[in-house]
Amino acid sequence: MLAFFEKRITNLGETVMDLLNGLGSFTNFTLRTIFWTFKPPFRFKLLFDQIYFMGNKSIFIIFLTSSFTGMVFAIQIYLGFKAINTDSFIGPLVAIAMAKELAPVLTGLVVAGRCGAAMAAQIGSMKVTEQIDALEVMGINSYQYLAVPRILGAMISMPMLSAIFLIVGYGGSWVIGVKLLQIDPILYTQKISDLMRLGMVAEGLIKATVFGYLIGIIGTYQGFRVEGGAEGVGKGTNMAVVWGMITVLVVDYFLTSFLAKIL
Amino acid sequence: MINYTNEEIFSVRFKNLSKSFGEAKILYDLNFGIHRGKITTILGFSGAGKTTLMKLILGLILPTEGEVIVLDTVINKIGELELREFRRNFGMVFQYAALFDFLTSFENVAFPLREFTKMSEEEIKEKVLSLLDSTGISIEAAYRLPSELSGGMRKRVGLARGLALDPHIMLYDEPTSGLDPITTHVVYDLMRDTHRRNEHRGFTSIIISHDIHATLKYSDYIVFMEKGRVVEHLDVESFKKSENPVIRRFLEL
Numbered sequence: 001m002l003a004f005f006e007k008r009i010t011n012l013g014e015t016v017m018d019l020l021n022g023l024g025s026f027t028n029f030t031l032r033t034i035f036w037t038f039k040p041p042f043r044f045k046l047l048f049d050q051i052y053f054m055g056n057k058s059i060f061i062i063f064l065t066s067s068f069t070g071m072v073f074a075i076q077i078y079l080g081f082k083a084i085n086t087d088s089f090i091g092p093l094v095a096i097a098m099a100k101e102l103a104p105v106l107t108g109l110v111v112a113g114r115c116g117a118a119m120a121a122q123i124g125s126m127k128v129t130e131q132i133d134a135l136e137v138m139g140i141n142s143y144q145y146l147a148v149p150r151i152l153g154a155m156i157s158m159p160m161l162s163a164i165f166l167i168v169g170y171g172g173s174w175v176i177g178v179k180l181l182q183i184d185p186i187l188y189t190q191k192i193s194d195l196m197r198l199g200m201v202a203e204g205l206i207k208a209t210v211f212g213y214l215i216g217i218i219g220t221y222q223g224f225r226v227e228g229g230a231e232g233v234g235k236g237t238n239m240a241v242v243w244g245m246i247t248v249l250v251v252d253y254f255l256t257s258f259l260a261k262i263l
Numbered sequence: 264m265i266n267y268t269n270e271e272i273f274s275v276r277f278k279n280l281s282k283s284f285g286e287a288k289i290l291y292d293l294n295f296g297i298h299r300g301k302i303t304t305i306l307g308f309s310g311a312g313k314t315t316l317m318k319l320i321l322g323l324i325l326p327t328e329g330e331v332i333v334l335d336t337v338i339n340k341i342g343e344l345e346l347r348e349f350r351r352n353f354g355m356v357f358q359y360a361a362l363f364d365f366l367t368s369f370e371n372v373a374f375p376l377r378e379f380t381k382m383s384e385e386e387i388k389e390k391v392l393s394l395l396d397s398t399g400i401s402i403e404a405a406y407r408l409p410s411e412l413s414g415g416m417r418k419r420v421g422l423a424r425g426l427a428l429d430p431h432i433m434l435y436d437e438p439t440s441g442l443d444p445i446t447t448h449v450v451y452d453l454m455r456d457t458h459r460r461n462e463h464r465g466f467t468s469i470i471i472s473h474d475i476h477a478t479l480k481y482s483d484y485i486v487f488m489e490k491g492r493v494v495e496h497l498d499v500e501s502f503k504k505s506e507n508p509v510i511r512r513f514l515e516l
């Protein structure tokens with residue numbers, strides 16, 4: 001009986017230790033990547049390559065997700081609030097919700113799925129085939145060469161993609177509102193300037209940048225900690241997606257309450 | 264007993280070197296040197312600690328105790344940036360070549376030149392093509408990706424990349440694993456030719472292997488390791504005559 005509890009407690013202890021070790025190495029990774037971000041040489045070519053790669057990889061899904069989100073949103077508001085005549089509010093409501101929440105969060109989920117996964121897969125497979133050792137042996141810091149351009153790339157791509165999401169999504173809602181629901185196009189856009197403030201757009205862009213950083217650091221970290229062949233790469237890729245998405249959703253809550261105070 | 268303290272004779276020296284990973288002790292109090300200008304093979308069964316020793320030479324991991332001295336530098340006592348700089352003395356060929364899979368053969372070999380020299384595009388092209396030529400890679404294969412090359416070709420490209428910065432010490436981790444017997448000899452010939460071409464400047468080749476036949480044919484010195492200890496460190500002729508039962512067993516394979 002005692003032995004049973006002892007074993008449980010030992011197991012618990014090990015789990016806690018593993019968790020702390022994991023946290024320790026993640027912190028270590030974070031600090032190192034920050035250090036190497038500010039240390040020359042600055043690899044602009046790699047950074048541009050990454051921005052291009054990320055845009056290329058997610059733009060189509062962003063278009064698809066954003067236009068349908070905008071369209072659905074317009075219909076839902078119209079149907080939901082039909083009793084009180086809300087036609088003039090549909091446009092601004094969509095725009096505000098998109099700018100503050102939907103654009104950064106949904107873009108974050110798409111980018112975590114597409115690019116966070118790609119980061120972990122690329123770096124992970126380089127790890128198991130000793131390509132990272134090869135970089136290090138040549139005297140090149142693999143964090144600087146592989147992680148920094150991806151993290152910065154995600155921080156730059158995310159607000160751009162999120163802005164595209166906002167514009168396309170609003171466009172989608174406009175098509176539904178004006179063409180399908182027959183709302184006067186002037187009415188549809190009119191109240192935006194009254195109701196929407198620049199701070200709302202800023203909120204979305206700040207969120208997108210933070211999400212970009214988080215997706216980047218999680219994706220690259222999962223890549224670097226890959227061990228043990230192709231299976232390990234698959235596992236790391238999976239972890240990058242899962243943790244990337246969870247982090248976006250959880251951090252969104254805290255960012256929202258924080259930004260509400262300062263913007 | 265060899266006097267290992269002389270840096271004129273040895274390009275790599277180990278002083279009271281021990282390495283543990285956590286509780287597990289992998290290397291026990293090593294004291295020996297690797298001869299400058301010679302081909303030394305580190306031989307031993309799987310798990311003997313050969314790769315660990317190689318990583319210590321490169322400063323990729325740190326010793327638990329003792330020192331690793333390469334040329335005139337204590338590699339485990341210098342800072343990270345200095346170490347990165349110092350690594351240019353090494354060329355390394357990995358077990359499976361470890362070519363960058365996003366770059367062609369040409370760009371793989373050009374990589375260290377672009378990173379560390381101020382050579383013009385013309386000069387880089389000339390140097391890369393001559394390196395690839397000397398390792399037997401055709402122009403046509405130079406512009407292919409590693410995924411489109413055979414294992415033997417990848418190793419040649421890996422060798423060319425390792426040689427790009429004219430290193431003083433060349434390390435090979437099981438350079439012929441996964442190759443057929445004929446290609447194995449081609450790669451060994453290539454390593455020996457490379458060595459001979461650079462011998463005059465004290466070029467040192469360190470090969471990790473468990474291929475006893477090739478080792479006897481191509482090395483000048485053999486370090487035989489077992490369970491983290493050096494059992495024997497001899498020139499090839501003396502090695503063949505060794506009375507050590509473990510080595511006899513290995514020789515009779």
Ligand SMILES: Nc1ncnc2c1ncn2[C@@H]1O[C@H](COP(=O)(O)OP(=O)(O)OP(=O)(O)O)[C@@H](O)[C@H]1O
Pocket residue numbers: 284287289307308309310311312313314315316473
């Ligand atoms: N990073 C590490 N953490 C823990 N143990 C390790 C680590 N690296 C190596 N070891 C252990 O050290 C021992 C020696 O490993 P090493 O890779 O040096 O052997 P080797 O002689 O190169 O073997 P092989 O011929 O199989 O490549 C093995 O038991 C291995 O499990």
Ligand SMILES: [Mg+2]
Pocket residue numbers: 313314315
């Ligand atoms: Mg090994």
